[in-house]
Amino acid sequence: MQRSEEKRWSYIAAGAVIITTWQILAYFVDSPALPSPCVVLLSFINQLDKIAVHMLISAYRVVYSILLALSLAVPAGLFCYEGRIDRFVAPFLYLLYPIPHIVLLPLIILLFGIGDLSKIFLIGMIVFFQILMATRDAARNIDAYYVYSLLSLGASRKDVYRHVILPACLPKILTALRISVGTAIAVLFFAESFATTTGLGYLIMAAWSKADYVSLYAGIVAMALLGFSLYMALEVIERRLCRWIRQ
């Protein structure tokens, strides 16, 4: 109880420091390109209805793509525990991961159209490689003695995945997810900056083109809030799934 109380205060303090720095910067820069936080906050509240709709659409796109990537990357990564599967997967991973996937956007649009699907596919693809890389590394580094210990109890291959490989990799998967949330939001902004009239990326770009800097920052604040709530959700999930690490 006391610890969660402390935690809340540290978040409030960090928020206060950021807003104060912003305010000081805005004062010294003294340009419409950096409005003061009070003005932005006011505009945020005034446009809340509109922002909330775009935020929900963005959240849907990000969450959907992360879930899609997760459901494919985690099994693929876990199976890399077995050398013969890893020998097959690793070359693909190393050849395809370093490509800047964003440049495939024209192709993706050609294949999936300009709707949500191509956005989800683009974000999902980038996040997929990040999660696969982390999961594979974790699976490759599992101490063989854990597996021996389980096999000696008469375990099947399925038991090994369920009782050793998956739980042993979970902390690293969750770390990868946390990194992926950041990436996903960055890619989301890119994907929403054209050929759409919905989402926070669109909102920001539209404000920018009208030189409406206050709305632009309101959009940025909404994006920050979206990321923050995803991180909080991940914290809750981690506390549930990886209780053994925190105790």
Added chain:
Amino acid sequence: MAVLEAVRLGMIYPNGTRAIKDVSFSVEKGGSCTIIGPSGCGKTTLLFIFSGLLKSTEGKAIIEGKEVTSPPKNAALILQNYGLFPWKTVMENVALGLEIRGMKKGRARNAARQILERLGLEGFENYYPKQLSGGMQQRVAFARALAIKPRIMLMDEPFSSLDALSREKLQNFLLELWMKERLTMLLVTHSVEEAVFLSKKIVVLSPRPGRVIRVIENPMAGRKEYRSMEEFFEKCREVRKSVGAI
């Protein structure tokens, strides 16, 4: 009747390393046997062959009359460090073997609870291994091994990561266990005192590739007082000589 039997066991790893050569010995029902030798002499390989985790390239490992080809149901394996799963609570760890063997969760937990009580671990069911001392973790490992009601215990340096005091305590604990449960034990160690205190038969292996260079009978083992008796030290000297005389 011999419960454990090694018949001219040999092992060459796929990379060409020969770990053991022509190893034969046997352990009687209710007996205890320690394999001792310098590090890298193939002690662990030998134990892994008996646990069904490794397949020998020569000879046979026989448990209760049957050649070992997969992990035997009547034997439990205890490893030095990593036996317990850090992501499972004490209760989950101990019940795991039973659940894997198809027992319903509730029944497995009841059985596990009884064993935890017997080993003086009640009240720690919901702890994670990390929260326990080394000695207690190893006791949980024993509880998990005993939960499956084995007739044979295979142990790979079970006390090597413990400090001297907890080590002695756990050796006493194992000795009691062995007497009470009438188990057949096969233990691997590099500690001469541990071998002499715990086992009636001591198999001395040579450096790699491990071969049996001597089998020392140790009929006095099996009492806690043995540790402070003159005969104990005498036996330790004898074992040390054959280990050192290589």
